[in-house]
Amino acid sequence: xLIKALLIVGVGGAAFHAxxxxxxxxxxxxxxxxxxxxxxxxxxxxxxxxxxWLAERVGVGRGTDLVLYALVIAxxxxxxxxxxxxxxxxxxxxxxxxxxxxHNADRHRDDVD
Amino acid sequence: MAGEGELDDVTVIVPxxxxxxxxxxxxxxxxxxxxxxxxxxxxxxxxxxxxxxGAGATVLRHSVNLGQGGALQxxxxxxxxxxxxxxxxxxxxxxxxRVADALEMLRVARSEDVDVVLASRFTGAARxxxxxxxxxxxxxxxxxxxxxxxxxxxxxxxxxxxxxxxxDRLRITLPGMAHASELLGLVARHRLSxxxxxxxxxxSAYSRAKSQPDxxxxxxVFELALARLRA
Numbered sequence: 306x307l308i309k310a311l312l313i314v315g316v317g318g319a320a321f322h323a324x325x326x327x328x329x330x331x332x333x334x335x336x337x338x339x340x341x342x343x344x345x346x347x348x349x350x351x352x353x354x355x356x357x358w359l360a361e362r363v364g365v366g367r368g369t370d371l372v373l374y375a376l377v378i379a380x381x382x383x384x385x386x387x388x389x390x391x392x393x394x395x396x397x398x399x400x401x402x403x404x405x406x407x408h409n410a411d412r413h414r415d416d417v418d
Numbered sequence: 419m420a421g422e423g424e425l426d427d428v429t430v431i432v433p434x435x436x437x438x439x440x441x442x443x444x445x446x447x448x449x450x451x452x453x454x455x456x457x458x459x460x461x462x463x464x465x466x467x468x469x470x471x472g473a474g475a476t477v478l479r480h481s482v483n484l485g486q487g488g489a490l491q492x493x494x495x496x497x498x499x500x501x502x503x504x505x506x507x508x509x510x511x512x513x514x515x516r517v518a519d520a521l522e523m524l525r526v527a528r529s530e531d532v533d534v535v536l537a538s539r540f541t542g543a544a545r546x547x548x549x550x551x552x553x554x555x556x557x558x559x560x561x562x563x564x565x566x567x568x569x570x571x572x573x574x575x576x577x578x579x580x581x582x583x584x585x586d587r588l589r590i591t592l593p594g595m596a597h598a599s600e601l602l603g604l605v606a607r608h609r610l611s612x613x614x615x616x617x618x619x620x621x622s623a624y625s626r627a628k629s630q631p632d633x634x635x636x637x638x639v640f641e642l643a644l645a646r647l648r649a
Contacts, residue, residue: 406478407495
């Protein structure tokens with residue numbers, strides 16, 4: 306069934322995304338994905354039948370199931386993106402804290418070490 | 419008193435987080451032999467910094483808690499900014515290490531001119547080590563041998579002697595306690611020369627209460643695995 310291939314590609318894409326770090330193209334891809342998501346969402350609202358039609362084409366019984374699957378994949382990408390962002394921030398906080406500690410020590414007593 | 423010429427090229431770095439009960443004795447013991455003792459206060463909420471300062475240590479204060487790995491890296495950066503230091507000793511703040519062991523490790527480091535000297539409680543003596551702890555640490559050793567490819571007999575010992583010429587290559591990035599394995603991984607990757615020296619770990623009621631929970635081993639494995647995937 307087509308849906309299985311699509312889901313596996315989605316999960317694989319998320320894993321690939323997780324392993325690549327801070328690629329400059331990442332943000333552009335996310336923006337494209339967001340636009341596609343908005344367009345698909347609007348179409349789904351305007352033509353509810355279209356989702357069911359698409360679901361049947363890819364091998365899912367109901368339109369709601371297709372929406373659920375899409376949500377799971379989207380959540381996966383979001384969670385990974387946020388995780389990477391938090392890691393980056395923690396790294397920066399560590400550098401900042403370290404620089405501050407060294408700076409203050411040098412200011413207070415540059416006689417000894 | 420401190421400043422006995424020979425040890426003037428050594429900086430002892432002591433990462434400390436809420437160690438007010440033990441830091442004074444630890445710093446005093448170190449100051450008897452070493453001129454340069456640096457305590458990295460990892461945003462303690464007790465009097466650790468004041469006591470360490472009073473005992474004659476240089477105190478570097480973290481504004482926010484970065485974990486022991488982060489504190490060690492701050493100490494490394496401090497040493498790298500100073501010329502004339504050939505050796506760094508890392509020493510735990512809870513009183514589980516003996517100064518005599520650090521001195522012996524320095525003697526080995528100098529006479530054999532190695533990059534890193536590691537302490538091993540399993541070739542030496544571990545006093546009153548809890549049995550479950552012993553098994554866990556042996557597991558950590560096997561894990562380190564397997565992942566880092568380094569033939570060590572103790573993986574998570576806070577007592578180390580490091581030659582400052584290799585500090586540039588030992589950049590600790592992992593949070594929490596995974597840094598111990600990360601450090602060994604870097605030693606293996608950069609093919610640094612190392613020796614192990616048997617030491618005695620004093621498992622007092624205090625150091626037992628202060629040390630990391632056994633379950634933290636799970637966190638360490640996960641952090642190392644993630645770091646490996648990203649590399």
